[in-house]
Amino acid sequence: MSKLDVGNYPSKPVTLGTAKTDDEAALVEARRIAEAMPLPTEIDPALNFTNRFNQSRTFVDVSQYPLSRDLLMTREEFNILAPGFISGYYSEGRTDINANLSWTLNNYTLLFTDSEAAKKAVPTLGAKHQEALGANYEGTQLAKFPEAHAVWTPRSDAMYVWHSVEQFLVLTVVRDNLSDQIGSDDLRGIQAKAEKVISALQPGLSKFTHTPRDKWWTLDRDIDGILAMTVPATNDSVTNSATIPAAYRKHGALQVSLNISEDQKLFDETGVDVAAFNGGELYRTKSPEAAQLLEKRRLERGRLFIVAPSPPGLPSAKCHENREKFRGANPRYYCTVTFGKYVAQISANQLADAHQRISAQYSLLANSKS
Structure with a gap:
């Protein structure tokens, strides 16, 4: 793992703790x-x-x-x-x-x-x-x-x-x-x-119960440490002002599904209970086998995608290139990787950045205590 190129992205998670501001x-x-x-x-x-x-x-x-x-x-x-x-x-x-x-x-x-x-x-x-x-x-x-x-x-x-x-x-x-x-x-x-x-x-x-202002300091910024394990959307050379990191339980994660009914069935089948969105997506499933199934479904990208090289030192990561002529705002490269019960997906417009992102994501998972 020490040979992975993570660029300027972090490779070790830092506990977020409770709200400070x-x-x-x-x-x-x-x-x-x-x-x-x-x-x-x-x-x-x-x-x-x-x-x-x-x-x-x-x-x-x-x-x-x-x-x-x-x-x-x-x-x-x-x-x-x-x-x-x-x-x-x-x-x-x-x-x-x-x-x-x-x-x-x-x-x-x-x-x-x-x-x-x-x-x-x-x-x-x-x-x-x-x-x-x-x-x-x-x-x-x-x-x-x-x-x-x-x-x-x-x-x-x-x-x-x-x-x-x-x-x-x-x-x-x-x-x-x-x-x-x-x-x-x-x-x-x-x-x-x-x-x-x-x-x-x-x-x-x-039914929503607002947290009293004097209790804000007790609010946990993360859910079971999953947000701390996500590769960030920004580093020294990459910025993404549109992304505000957040972790959700299953219902909240489904709010951003591209196809809600399909993901609802898939989350039920694989036992997804927590997800985080930052510089990529990270899902926790019920087992390593379930994680592999979720990754398999996520890799069903259609005929406009071709296989792209995996990052050096991480052959288990699977990458694809979007060959659509008019992609608009859609990224060119997508990579996924599993680690235990976790499935991660990142995207980037440059293959080198995609490789660094997914390598950093794998390192964050491998260096976590979850």
């Missing part, structure tokens, strides 16, 4: 929101796909993408209009891997200091948001939730709804992209979808 504690609270929210498929079985952007999806700053894309106001404006924001979690679902052929759902779930602060922010932010959206958006109302602030646009069949659930302020965005593509407007259909989403969100969020 307000932001660290707030991000732990955001991670807990993922566990309280229903999966997109629990809202509607058709919402089976997601865009795996920023797998951790936690935030303490409303200027962070993709929230900034839909919020349309500065951090300073938001803080003035809605005091009491702590942190939030972003979830997404779509009915087709191709967003243009689906209706899509985005929920930005923001935790506030108390329910009154969240409730008061609904009309205030709703009015500011509608102003920012411009003349193409029309005010409307949801019959089941008249207290919500909703606007929609006939031009693109999209609806934005501000609503609150206890200490949470939620911006729900529903887009019927297929109707938009064929030039069909369906206000009643969009309203029904939005009402279905809000109804599904309320049970889990209503």
Whole structure:
């Protein structure tokens, strides 16, 4: 293992411990929101796909993408209009891997200091948001939730709804992209979808227990040490500002699955109970055999991928190259490796970086005490 080239990436895990700053504690609270929210498929079985952007999806700053894309106001404006924001979690679902052929759902779930602060922010932010959206958006109302602030646009069949659930302020965005593509407007259909989403969100969020401010120092930043064992998204020469490291239990990990129903079956079969997202993905299964099965399924990449060389000194790592002509933001190289009950996957645009990442990931696992 000493011969592995890990570049500038760490090879030994460092225990993260409990939260030392307000932001660290707030991000732990955001991670807990993922566990309280229903999966997109629990809202509607058709919402089976997601865009795996920023797998951790936690935030303490409303200027962070993709929230900034839909919020349309500065951090300073938001803080003035809605005091009491702590942190939030972003979830997404779509009915087709191709967003243009689906209706899509985005929920930005923001935790506030108390329910009154969240409730008061609904009309205030709703009015500011509608102003920012411009003349193409029309005010409307949801019959089941008249207290919500909703606007929609006939031009693109999209609806934005501000609503609150206890200490949470939620911006729900529903887009019927297929109707938009064929030039069909369906206000009643969009309203029904939005009402279905809000109804599904309320049970889990209503049961969420916010950690009191004087107990934030007790919040563990990790789950069973798995986040400490992940290769980081950044080093001296590689940066990835979109990634905020986070560890989740099974339900939270499924929130970012590209195919939720398939992963749910696979996680059940292999006993995945904890996962972490940082500079790659790391899953804990029930046994070494289960880890190998999970890796095997993850290696079923399709005909656009060809086998790439394994890193020097680590033949057990399996790498593939994406030969798709127009990859867009998709990385070129993917590598996986197993160690005991753990399965790790990383991606990179350069083969040398992919090799260093997966070598460092293997070293982190091998040098851990788990």
